[in-house]
Amino acid sequence: MIYLDYNATTPTDQRVIKAMLPYFHDISANPSSIHNAGQKARQAVESARATLAKMLKCQTDEIYFTSGGTESDNIAVKGTAFAGGKRKKIVTSAIEHHAVLTTCEYMHKFGFEIVKVPVDQYGIVDLNVLEKEVDDDTLLVSVMHANNEIGTLQPIREVSKITQRHGAIFHTDAVQTVGKMPIDIPSMGIDMLSLSGHKFYGPKGVGALVVRKGMRFDPLSHGGHHEQRKRAGTENVPGIVGLGKTCEIAIDEMDAEEKRLRKLRDRLWQGISTKVSELKLNGHPEKRLANTLNFSVKYIEGESMLLQLNMNDIGASSGSACTSGSLEASHVLLAMGVPHDMAHGSLRFSLGRFNTETDIDKVISVFPGIVEKLRAISPLYKPSITGMHKE
Amino acid sequence: MQYSQKVMDHFMNPRNVGEMQDADGTGTCGNPVCGDLMTFYVRIEPRTDELEKARICEIRFKTFGCGAAIAVASMASEMAKGKTLSQVIDLSRNDVTDGLDGLPPVKMHCSNLGVQAIHEAIKDYLTKIGRQDLAEKIRGCPKEEH
Secondary structure, three states: OEEOEOOOOOOOOHHHHHHHHHHOOOOOOOOOOOOHHHHHHHHHHHHHHHHHHHHHOOOHHHEEEEOOHHHHHHHHHHHHHHOOOOOOEEEEEOOOOHHHHHHHHHHHHHOOEEEEEOEOOOOOEOHHHHHHHOOOOEEEEEOOOEOOOOOEEOOHHHHHHHHHHOOOEEEEEOOOOOOOOOOOHHHHOOOEEEEEHHHHOOOOOOEEEEEOOOOOOOOOOOOOOHHHHOOOOOOOHHHHHHHHHHHHHHHHHHHHHHHHHHHHHHHHHHHHHHHOOOEEEEOOOOOEOOOEEEEEEOOOOHHHHHHHHHHOOEEOEOOOHHHOOOOOOOHHHHHOOOOHHHHHOEEEEEOOOOOOHHHHHHHHHHHHHHHHHHHHHOOOOOHHHHOOOOO | OOOOHHHHHHHHOOOOEOOOOOOOEEEEEEEOOOOEEEEEEEEEEOOOOOOOOOEEEEEEEEEEOOHHHHHHHHHHHHHHOOOEHHHHHOOOHHHHHHHOOOOOHHHHHHHHHHHHHHHHHHHHHHHHOOOHHHHHOOOOOOOOOO
16 A cells, blocks of 8 residues: 555554564563662653653653643643633634644633634634734633644744733644654744654654643643653553654654655655646645645545545545545635635645655556546536646 | 445446436536535436336436445436336435445435435426426425535
């Protein structure tokens, strides 16, 4: 299978698996135990924490290990909201991951006002609206670093400056950028950051929330004294070791990998867009993750393209309603003003470490035939009038 | 998406795809906003208003939609082909989904569109031959699509 769905999840790197293996049996004691075996596990956890801190340019005691991006986002939003205080407003963006959006919406039940700031046609948050909405009643501003569907990068420093002016907390869901591009938490003005291991070749079920010193937040799970009493439960030692290892690899390899993937991604778009008419790129042409390509194919629907790609052993994803489990097209594309039919006709190819030029060329050779076949079935496609026209 | 082999077969090799010049009736259901749109074309023989005698001798369709929508349209076209209008009017969504060995629950809404659009084409035929009274008795697509 030619896997082009890395934004959904990544395979765990073999080097990461190798680093994790001793921690299932040989070094399997509880890091909270006083005996040597326990202390060995503790050292492994703290060594991973140090690697994360090095990668993100933050302090080790600012890192809290979690089960992944969703839990980190939940702690960031609910934890700050439940920590008390007079502020009752949460400002977020219209294109956040559901882990943030749904959690914010839930907080409405507890008396918080939720504001979703709109985005422009490229999916970049409207800073003018943000500036107007963030006020002295604002507790938290949560704006993602890069969007998972379209890859568009947000102006994090500007959002942070606006947030700081009003003394609010700035959280960013950086699940799609950590390990893919450099992140400097202090200089980017980030107060809280969510990350997830399985989005960059680590294992599933482990992630972290970074919280800068001085930020108040309540834990979601209560119990033992783990993670500075902020996240009770015995540490997922093998997972944390894997997360540390995947960060170590990312530190060494991300620059070269970013360049390689950008070249492959651009080759894919170049190849497809010269062979297929009436496509529209979704997301910002430049301010975008190097691995992400999202576009809409006029007159046809996304799921049917995915099924055809799957028959050719190619795995991708779509913002069509038919793939979401609901009947609504992608909230991200709709927020950008993409018309419904074009949102249903969207495709996302997200590339990663194990893709090669051969993979990309196979997609380029197969895809035009798929579009042609589905357009031939579509009542919306009138080749005699529109066939030669390219937007 | 967990599709049956029959769904995948009809999706990969849809039967009766196309348009029809001078069709006796055409019917469209769905809406690209919802992500599904189907147009059916039928040729009727003999061209009578007797529902037990008039048959769909030729049927064509075009679909914008997901794999289930394409398979539903293809299966519905197969089921309607060669049948009398009264037999086709009795066709239900369940007949189509049963014919496809079922659909995933989230896709069940697609299954309506196939027979609805064919019924719409029959309504169009009856209206054209001056039997609006008969046409009005047939349920086509729901008026509020979105």
